[in-house]
Amino acid sequence: MRKLGKAITVIILSTLLGIPLTILSLWYQNPPGCEQLCLSEPCLPNACMGGDSLTAGFPFPIVHDDNAGSPVHGWGRIGVEDIQNLNFGAFLLNALFYGVIIIMLFAITKSIFKSVKRSRWLG
Template identity: 80%
Template sequence: MSKFRKAIAAIILSSLLGIPFAILSLWYQNPPDCERFCFSEPCPLNACIGGNSLTAGFPFPIVYDDNAGSPVHGWGRIGVEDFQNINIGAFLLDTLFYGVTIIILFAITKIIFKSVKYSRRLG
């Protein structure tokens, strides 16, 4: 297999492995424990500053809490109605981030195993 094909296979594999992690990153919400919006300072506990301040996704926010599209009981929460305006660019960047991280971890693990195998031959 040529180096070009190996590189393409690694990119495809990292993308396929990165997509589930990007989807799982939607559980990360910033600010955490946001239950309602606050439109004047000082804000009470578990309140977000008004507007589109509640986001989901890591490291790049993929979904924003849309006050206008959410029902009143959904303000301050990421709900199904907020997934209508997904930031595709941020989703692709998150997928790339997790895919590259996975490939780097595989490469480091491979180097460590080769090093241990080589040191056992010497000793």
């Protein structure tokens, strides 16, 4: 039972450590370079089609651009008003994703330091 509690603690801590990286992932927008709304083909450079085509977050999209709820100058951009469309499940999956990466980096670093310490002790 002790190992299960330790594993749950590690999962919770890694997810909490992944939350800041998840928030930073909102800078990743898909399609990239979408700076204005395009209503008809052909679109100008740096323009994207209307609807829910603009998303933010990596690897899973967390926020979708909501043209109906955004002010006119916010169409085609992710803004504060789009946070109300937050996909909480994708947010937690992204936090877990980044948390697992953090735990893997800690484990690899710990393993490297252990092997260096052991080689110095033997040599």
